[in-house]
Amino acid sequence: xxxxxxPPRPISSTLLLALVPIASWFxxxxxxxxxxxxxxxxxxxxFSIFTFMATLxxxxxxxxxxxxxxxSGRDLLKVYATQIPExxxxxxxxxxxxxxxxxxxxxxxxxxxxxxxxxxEGIFVSEFPxxxxxxxxxxxxxxxxxxxxxxxxxxxxxxxxxxxxIPIIASIPLLMVYYAERGNTHIVVPLPLRFLLGSLLNLGxxxxxxxxxxxxxxxxxxxxxxxxxxxxxxxxxxxxISVILNDLLYLPWPIGFHLPVHLLGSNAEVxxxxxxxxxxxxxxxxxxxxxxxxxxxMLPLVAVCSGFMYHNWYPARVFPGDTLCYVTGMAFAxxxxxxxxxxxxxxxxLPQIFNFVLSCPQLFGLVPCPRHxxxxxxxxxxLLHPSKAIFLKPPSKLxxxxxxxxxxxxxxxxxxxxxxxxxxxxxLTILNFFLVRLGPMNEKRLVQxxxxxxxxxxxxxxxxxxxxxxxxxxxxxx
Amino acid sequence: xxxxxxPPRPISSTLLLALVPIASWFxxxxxxxxxxxxxxxxxxxxFSIFTFMATLxxxxxxxxxxxxxxxSGRDLLKVYATQIPExxxxxxxxxxxxxxxxxxxxxxxxxxxxxxxxxxEGIFVSEFPxxxxxxxxxxxxxxxxxxxxxxxxxxxxxxxxxxxxIPIIASIPLLMVYYAERGNTHIVVPLPLRFLLGSLLNLGxxxxxxxxxxxxxxxxxxxxxxxxxxxxxxxxxxxxISVILNDLLYLPWPIGFHLPVHLLGSNAEVxxxxxxxxxxxxxxxxxxxxxxxxxxxMLPLVAVCSGFMYHNWYPARVFPGDTLCYVTGMAFAxxxxxxxxxxxxxxxxLPQIFNFVLSCPQLFGLVPCPRHxxxxxxxxxxLLHPSKAIFLKPPSKLxxxxxxxxxxxxxxxxxxxxxxxxxxxxxLTILNFFLVRLGPMNEKRLVQxxxxxxxxxxxxxxxxxxxxxxxxxxxxxx
Numbered sequence: 001x002x003x004x005x006x007p008p009r010p011i012s013s014t015l016l017l018a019l020v021p022i023a024s025w026f027x028x029x030x031x032x033x034x035x036x037x038x039x040x041x042x043x044x045x046x047f048s049i050f051t052f053m054a055t056l057x058x059x060x061x062x063x064x065x066x067x068x069x070x071x072s073g074r075d076l077l078k079v080y081a082t083q084i085p086e087x088x089x090x091x092x093x094x095x096x097x098x099x100x101x102x103x104x105x106x107x108x109x110x111x112x113x114x115x116x117x118x119x120x121e122g123i124f125v126s127e128f129p130x131x132x133x134x135x136x137x138x139x140x141x142x143x144x145x146x147x148x149x150x151x152x153x154x155x156x157x158x159x160x161x162x163x164x165x166i167p168i169i170a171s172i173p174l175l176m177v178y179y180a181e182r183g184n185t186h187i188v189v190p191l192p193l194r195f196l197l198g199s200l201l202n203l204g205x206x207x208x209x210x211x212x213x214x215x216x217x218x219x220x221x222x223x224x225x226x227x228x229x230x231x232x233x234x235x236x237x238x239x240x241i242s243v244i245l246n247d248l249l250y251l252p253w254p255i256g257f258h259l260p261v262h263l264l265g266s267n268a269e270v271x272x273x274x275x276x277x278x279x280x281x282x283x284x285x286x287x288x289x290x291x292x293x294x295x296x297x298m299l300p301l302v303a304v305c306s307g308f309m310y311h312n313w314y315p316a317r318v319f320p321g322d323t324l325c326y327v328t329g330m331a332f333a334x335x336x337x338x339x340x341x342x343x344x345x346x347x348x349x350l351p352q353i354f355n356f357v358l359s360c361p362q363l364f365g366l367v368p369c370p371r372h373x374x375x376x377x378x379x380x381x382x383l384l385h386p387s388k389a390i391f392l393k394p395p396s397k398l399x400x401x402x403x404x405x406x407x408x409x410x411x412x413x414x415x416x417x418x419x420x421x422x423x424x425x426x427x428l429t430i431l432n433f434f435l436v437r438l439g440p441m442n443e444k445r446l447v448q449x450x451x452x453x454x455x456x457x458x459x460x461x462x463x464x465x466x467x468x469x470x471x472x473x474x475x476x477x478x
Numbered sequence: 479x480x481x482x483x484x485p486p487r488p489i490s491s492t493l494l495l496a497l498v499p500i501a502s503w504f505x506x507x508x509x510x511x512x513x514x515x516x517x518x519x520x521x522x523x524x525f526s527i528f529t530f531m532a533t534l535x536x537x538x539x540x541x542x543x544x545x546x547x548x549x550s551g552r553d554l555l556k557v558y559a560t561q562i563p564e565x566x567x568x569x570x571x572x573x574x575x576x577x578x579x580x581x582x583x584x585x586x587x588x589x590x591x592x593x594x595x596x597x598x599e600g601i602f603v604s605e606f607p608x609x610x611x612x613x614x615x616x617x618x619x620x621x622x623x624x625x626x627x628x629x630x631x632x633x634x635x636x637x638x639x640x641x642x643x644i645p646i647i648a649s650i651p652l653l654m655v656y657y658a659e660r661g662n663t664h665i666v667v668p669l670p671l672r673f674l675l676g677s678l679l680n681l682g683x684x685x686x687x688x689x690x691x692x693x694x695x696x697x698x699x700x701x702x703x704x705x706x707x708x709x710x711x712x713x714x715x716x717x718x719i720s721v722i723l724n725d726l727l728y729l730p731w732p733i734g735f736h737l738p739v740h741l742l743g744s745n746a747e748v749x750x751x752x753x754x755x756x757x758x759x760x761x762x763x764x765x766x767x768x769x770x771x772x773x774x775x776m777l778p779l780v781a782v783c784s785g786f787m788y789h790n791w792y793p794a795r796v797f798p799g800d801t802l803c804y805v806t807g808m809a810f811a812x813x814x815x816x817x818x819x820x821x822x823x824x825x826x827x828l829p830q831i832f833n834f835v836l837s838c839p840q841l842f843g844l845v846p847c848p849r850h851x852x853x854x855x856x857x858x859x860x861l862l863h864p865s866k867a868i869f870l871k872p873p874s875k876l877x878x879x880x881x882x883x884x885x886x887x888x889x890x891x892x893x894x895x896x897x898x899x900x901x902x903x904x905x906l907t908i909l910n911f912f913l914v915r916l917g918p919m920n921e922k923r924l925v926q927x928x929x930x931x932x933x934x935x936x937x938x939x940x941x942x943x944x945x946x947x948x949x950x951x952x953x954x955x956x
Contacts, residue, residue: 069633070548094626098647101619104654130608133658137615140651141579144622148572151626155547155633169576173618176582180611 008060008317009310016053023049030106037252043106044296048303051099055307058091063318071154073319077228077377077384077443084316087154089324092304093147096327099300100140107296108133131181132289138177139297139334143327146170146219150326163322164220170330171215174337175208190472211337218336218345219329221352224359226325227374228384228431229316230309230447235352235454236328237305242348242458243335244298246465250291290339297335301328314444347461351453355430358411362428366399368392373427375435375446383440386413386426394421410437486538486795487788494531501527508584515730521584522774526781529577533785536569541796549632551797555706555855555862555921562794565632567802570782571625574805577778578618585774586611609659610767616655617775617812621805624648624697628804641800642698648808649693652815653686668950689815696814696823697807699830702837704803705852706862706909707794708787708925713830713932714806715783720826720936721813722776724943728769768817775813779806792922825939829931833908836889840906844877846870851905853913853924861918864891864904872899888915 026046030039063085066072072083108129149166152158158166185207189197203210226232305328311318336345346353362369368389375384395403403425406412413436415424426432434449435441441449504524508517541563544550550561586607627644630636636644663685667675681688704710783806789796814823824831840847846867853862873881881903884890891914893902904910912927913919919927 065634069635071633090630098650101650101654104651105658108658130612130659133612133655134608134615137612137619137651137655140619141615141622144619144626148622148626148629151629152568155549156543157547172576172579173582173615176579177611177615180583180586181608 008063009313011056011060016057019049019053023047023053038292040103040106041251041292041295044103044299047099047103047106048299051095051300052303052307054095055092055304056310058095059088059308059311059318062091063088071321075229075316075319076372076374078315079379079382084319086319087151087321087323088308088311088318089320089322089327090147090151090154092308092320093143093150093323093327096300096304096331097140097143097147100143100297103296103300104133104136107136132293134177134181135338136293136296138173139338141173142170142215142334143330145173146326146330147323150321150323153326154321154323164216167215167219167326167330167333168212170219170326171212171333174215174334175211178211178337179208188473192472210342211333214336214342214346215330215333217356218333218349219326221349221356222329223322223325225352225355225430225450226320227372228443228447228450229314230312231431231450232320232325232328233305233309233312234447234451236324236332237302237309238451238454238458239332239348240298240301240305240328242461243294243332243345244302246341246344246462247291247295247298247339250287252288290341294335294339294341297331301331314447344461344465347464348458350457350461351430351450358406358428358430358433360428361399361402362389366402367395367425367428370427373429373432375431377443378440381440383442384435384446385440386432386435388415388424389427390424391422412436486541487791489534489538489788494535497527497531501525501531516770518584519729519770519773522581522777525577525581525584526777529573529778530781530785532573533570533782534788536573537566537786537789537796540569541566549799553707553794553797554850554852556793557857557860562797564797565629565799565801566786566789566796567798567800567805568625568629568632570786570798571621571628571801571805574778574782574809575618575621575625578621578775581774581778582611582614585614610771612655612659613816614771614774616651617816619651620648620693620812621808623651624804624808625801628799628801631804632799632801642694645693645697645804645808645811646690648697648804649690649811652693652812653689656689656815657686666951670950688820689811692814692820692824693808693811695834696811696827697804699827699834700807701800701803703830703833703908703928704798705850706921706925706928707792708790709909709928710798710803710806711783711787711790712925712929714802714810715780715787716929716932716936717810717826718776718779718783718806720939721772721810721823722780724819724822724940725769725772725776725817728765730766768819772813772817772819775809779809792925822939822943825943826936828935828939829908829928836884836906836908836911838906839877839880840867844880845873845903845906848905851907851910853909855921856918859918860920862913862921862924863918864910864913866893866902867905868902869900890914 023046026042026049029042029046030036036042066085066087067083071085071087073086074081075084146167149170153163153166185204186200186202187207189199189201222232222235225235308318308320308324312320332345336342361367362373368391370387370389373387373389376387378385394400400422403412403414403422406428407414411433412426412428414422414426417423426436430453431446431450434446434453438449501524504520504527507520507524508514514520544563544565545561549563549565551564552559553562624645627648631641631644663682664678664680665685667677667679700710700713703713786796786798786802790798810823814820839845840851846869848865848867851865851867854865855862878900881890881892881900884906885892889911890904890906892900892904895901904914908931909924909928912924912931916927
């Protein structure tokens with residue numbers, strides 16, 4: 001069933017042209033009367049649409065340049081041997097960061113952000129939100145460092161054990177600015193632990209450790225779930241959309257909602273709507289600002305990921321490289337840290353956490369770990385099968401026990417010698433787990449299963465956050 | 479006179495070890511009583527020494543990795559054909575930016591920078607310099623973008639006409655933050671023009687154009703003066719030292735000086751010294767802060783350039799690539815813009831300005847411009863001779879006139895057909911100009927001549943700035 005490489009995916013110029021007036025309207029709207037209550041949000045949407053168009057157009061255009069610069073690779077899960085441009089995540093990252101940079105003057109010029117202070121003489125003076133600008137700039141710095149390091153990883157092909165700490169370097173600007181600004185290092189203690197720790201706990205230096213570990217987790221968890229067409233970018237896309245949905249809950253909507261969260265077991269009634277004094281922010285300007293900050297970073301990220309996914313979708317015409325994983329992971333860490341919803345953010349990473357926990361026996365050397373753990377491609381049937389790790393020497397008792405337990409829960413399939421010694425195991429990744437559970441399937445179907453799992457994870461995350469969380473935290477949390 | 483490639487330049491581990499306690503002392507000193515008046519400056523010096531050591535050590539260590547990743551090139555002015563690692567400027571840039579990032583908490587925590595404001599209740603409150611932090615961060619962003627773009631230039635080998643505008647992209651964060659902070663766009667008008675324009679002129683959008691053009695000039699002028707071992711980094715080093723000397727004039731020195739500037743034609747008496755109320759800053763805290771900002775960026779730059787120069791000195795063991803030119807150029811533009819001494823900065827670029835003006839006929843297509851204009855290497859004598867551009871068709875009248883004038887001033891040597899038509903000209907660069915004037919010389923000597931010229935330029939710059947400038951500006955300038 002040999003097939004030749006498909007032609008570059010066509011872009012509809014009609015669609016692109018149709019988007020120009022829409023994007024322009026969003027950018028012009030804040031300058032028209034009546035001025036909307038969140039003008040910069042309109043600008044952000046306008047910028048995001050242009051970002052989408054730029055990614056959609058630039059990725060295939062620049063592909064050949066990447067191939068020329070030795071940045072290309074064979075698609076191991078295909079029958080054709082053509083070189084596919086690699087590291088195109090660099091284009092995504094550049095477009096993304098450029099959009100965020102050009103957005104600076106807009107983010108800090110609307111009526112919400114420029115507060116007025118009364119001087120001793122009784123005059124109201126506009127106060128520029130310097131502190132929030134510093135936070136925004138440090139976030140951009142971290143994203144840029146993640147881009148550079150991701151691209152260096154692609155160019156120099158760093159071993160995975162060496163690249164684990166790379167996101168820590170990228171998080172340094174975040175930490176430094178947080179420290180320089182004497183940022184809050186207190187956390188709210190869950191109700192059941194308050195008798196022990198009080199309601200607020202100062203983590204001090206541990207808080208900085210937590211922040212850098214969050215960057216490391218967000219980045220690497222997307223990176224180790226790579227390997228099949230569209231897997232990296234689709235995860236990033238769904239997580240970004242989930243974060244946006246969560247942010248929208250905190251904005252002052254001009255219309256009223258009533259969420260039936262009592263069905264999910266929460267004691268609190270959640271009702272939101274009405275200008276300014278509404279949303280989950282309950283009138284807190286601080287919370288609205290934080291979630292606006294998050295939206296400014298997530299909207300263009302969704303745009304970039306959608307544009308890139310069009311070309312990276314099965315059968316992929318371009319590969320993202322590590323750059324995309326680094327930048328998207330860092331973007332999530334940035335909003336989680338700066339907008340103070342890192343616990344909620346982690347909930348959106350449920351499939352990644354599952355994948356990480358499942359991978360642990362291989363990551364920590366209990367079970368042999370081959371260089372690539374992507375599923376095995378069968379060229380005859382065009383289907384993917386679980387790939388296997390072979391034991392060159394019999395596994396330790398601990399390893400054997402772990403694998404047998406995983407095998408009972410149908411998370412791995414073992415090849416056992418008649419004597420009872422384990423010879424092989426399927427690799428411990430979520431992708432192989434899907435193949436073990438649902439049987440062999442083609443690559444396109446596997447990425448669809450992964451996306452469904454990610455969406456399911458987000459639905460579960462929202463239930464936990466707005467239902468169960470009410471049980472361990474009181475209502476008045478930041 | 480064939481010779482084989484020299485071995486990697488040895489690093490004295492004794493020197494490195496001896497530097498550790500010195501650097502550590504500078505970092506620890508601000509925490510000891512009595513606290514020095516400019517504690518962050520001590521930290522900056524300490525960091526710079528570590529930066530020097532890191533560069534000295536990392537550049538040769540990482541060289542082979544660069545060769546493996548296809549980042550290497552032949553030294554065209556040598557007899558051996560070994561591949562020399564290219565783009566090591568990336569290592570310099572990374573070390574430099576990492577040092578500047580780690581410095582963030584120190585730069586904004588000393589007694590000078592945290593001012594106190596009296597609240598209406600009469601209480602003195604420490605005020606965090608958020609605005610200066612934003613400026614610092616936007617500078618880092620510009621440096622990082624310059625690094626990325628420089629490295630992309632190395633990897634993708636962008637044509638020079640396409641890369642001219644690249645520094646404009648890198649200057650966007652500077653411009654955006656300047657705009658968002660509603661930065662000052664006024665300039666002081668020279669005395670002779672004041673009857674026409676007033677003493678202050680608001681340039682408005684033109685000021686932004688000026689800032690981005692300054693970045694473009696600083697970056698490209700170092701880049702087009704590349705080609706012989708050590709030329710890029712030695713220029714950067716001398717300019718950085720000149721900027722530092724200029725900054726030192728504005729610091730509050732505990733001892734008194736008296737400069738004989740009246741000898742240079744200035745009317746003003748320049749006397750400086752004495753704690754706080756002294757220096758050229760004449761007690762202006764604003765001026766001291768600006769020049770401290772400049773020092774924070776220039777000290778580690780000198781460290782990185784010195785460390786790199788050791789390995790890049792004739793015969794070069796590593797090449798800087800475009801990355802080094804981009805980052806150093808951007809660093810100069812950043813301090814010139816943010817510390818508001820762009821005119822003084824331009825004076826330190828006199829050799830580059832000369833080179834640029836001389837190059838114009840080739841850059842703008844009047845005279846043919848070969849891909850490389852570096853001097854021609856004669857392997858037999860080991861000497862460099864002026865390289866030549868050949869006219870495939872007779873030059874235009876304008877081109878012929880320009881070249882003949884240049885030839886009268888011995889800036890070029892022409893090959894003329896007996897009929898009077900110009901057949902060839904030496905390439906219009908400062909390096910070829912030196913060879914035309916001083917005769918063929920070896921590469922090491924040529925870079926020494928270039929360095930002397932750069933130092934001479936800086937001496938002239940200081941005379942103009944503190945001597946002649948008094949004639950066209952009054953004393954009370956920022």
